[in-house]
Amino acid sequence: MVFALAGRAGSAGRRLLHRVLPVHAQAAQYRVRPAVLNWSDRYGDGTPDFVRLTDPADQAAFRRWFTLIAEYQAARPQAQTPAEITDCASLLRYAYREALKRHDDVWFQTSGIEVAAPPGEIRAWSYPHSPLGTALFRVTPGAFSAED
Numbered sequence: 001m002v003f004a005l006a007g008r009a010g011s012a013g014r015r016l017l018h019r020v021l022p023v024h025a026q027a028a029q030y031r032v033r034p035a036v037l038n039w040s041d042r043y044g045d046g047t048p049d050f051v052r053l054t055d056p057a058d059q060a061a062f063r064r065w066f067t068l069i070a071e072y073q074a075a076r077p078q079a080q081t082p083a084e085i086t087d088c089a090s091l092l093r094y095a096y097r098e099a100l101k102r103h104d105d106v107w108f109q110t111s112g113i114e115v116a117a118p119p120g121e122i123r124a125w126s127y128p129h130s131p132l133g134t135a136l137f138r139v140t141p142g143a144f145s146a147e148d
Contacts, residue, residue: 041144048144050131064119065099100127
């Protein structure tokens with residue numbers, strides 16, 4: 001899946017707050033309803049096109065956050081990791097979801113991660129305000145369809 005962040009450098013020791021207008025708010029602003037979304041899946045991999053991060057800056061930011069979060073959690077003693085991380089697959093799901101969140105002061109306090117210069121924020125949308133809500137992971141094989 002193609003996701004990324006809009007990388008903005010910040011001063012050392014300070015966290016940048018980037019305002020991300022959730023997709024649902026964007027839809028309300030432009031009077032777009034989920035029913036009018038293009039439900040296509042051009043790669044046939046189960047990911048609808050409207051969820052893909054197509055902006056190269058968004059893609060780069062996602063990769064940076066994902067890597068940072070996964071490495072941070074993998075290096076911690078098991079007693080200090082979130083309870084949902086029980087194996088490699090759950091670590092990847094956790095890092096994926098956390099990378100898509102808005103990284104504000106509350107997120108940093110909750111995660112315990114400290115970064116001198118955050119890699120930026122995804123501008124397209126943030127979790128859980130995705131076009132599909134909290135449904136990030138699909139278990140049905142094949143191409144995505146509106147019925148999913």
